[in-house]
Amino acid sequence: AHRLSELLAELEGTAILPSIVASGAIAAALCFDHVGAQSQARRFAVLATRWMPNSGPAWLVRGLIEHRQGSAKAREHLGEAARAMPGFVWPCVYLAHLAVLEGRYDECLHWCEKALPLTISDVVRAALHEWRGISRTQTEESRDEARDDLVLAVALDPNQPSYRTNLDAFEHAIGSPRFELEVSEVLREQATRAVSLVAPVELAA
Numbered sequence: 001a002h003r004l005s006e007l008l009a010e011l012e013g014t015a016i017l018p019s020i021v022a023s024g025a026i027a028a029a030l031c032f033d034h035v036g037a038q039s040q041a042r043r044f045a046v047l048a049t050r051w052m053p054n055s056g057p058a059w060l061v062r063g064l065i066e067h068r069q070g071s072a073k074a075r076e077h078l079g080e081a082a083r084a085m086p087g088f089v090w091p092c093v094y095l096a097h098l099a100v101l102e103g104r105y106d107e108c109l110h111w112c113e114k115a116l117p118l119t120i121s122d123v124v125r126a127a128l129h130e131w132r133g134i135s136r137t138q139t140e141e142s143r144d145e146a147r148d149d150l151v152l153a154v155a156l157d158p159n160q161p162s163y164r165t166n167l168d169a170f171e172h173a174i175g176s177p178r179f180e181l182e183v184s185e186v187l188r189e190q191a192t193r194a195v196s197l198v199a200p201v202e203l204a205a
Helices: 002-011 018-034 038-051 056-068 074-084 089-101 105-118 122-137 143-156 161-172 185-204
Strands: none
Touching: 018 038, 018 056, 018 185, 038 056, 056 074, 056 089, 056 185, 074 089, 089 105, 089 122, 089 185, 105 122, 122 143, 122 161, 122 185, 143 161
């Protein structure tokens, strides 16, 4: 990460292609995010969007980093990524999570419906069914449909303890249940891996 940082500093102000600098900035942002250097991660994510303002991967990385840091800017940046990459699942996944986290349940249902046909990963599908089920408990959707989603989340990702906790909370609640809404580290790792693979392809296009 630090060597990438040095190289990018040397490249700024030169005639090198913006896509090359943006690709390096994305890689540096992801590396710094991985080691917990959040200010550096944000710095390089901002650099990537500055050099390639129409790049879906650049906006996605910026949104993922802002999401991890709990920033209110995450929704805006993820929205830019979703518009730039309408067939890519990860902006939809994180927009769904932000929506359920902030109590925008109809919006969460919208993003879950968009994301579910785009993914084959059980971990991702589990998260989407979890958040859709929770949103259904708070809207006019039927209780049976909500329960089906929560049960399916447990079946798809039995190693995520919060899904079982949330299903138990739903089944035994008197009144409105309290749900755990964190994003698992496995989900974060899959998102990071996916964007690191798609970024060079998208930026070279």
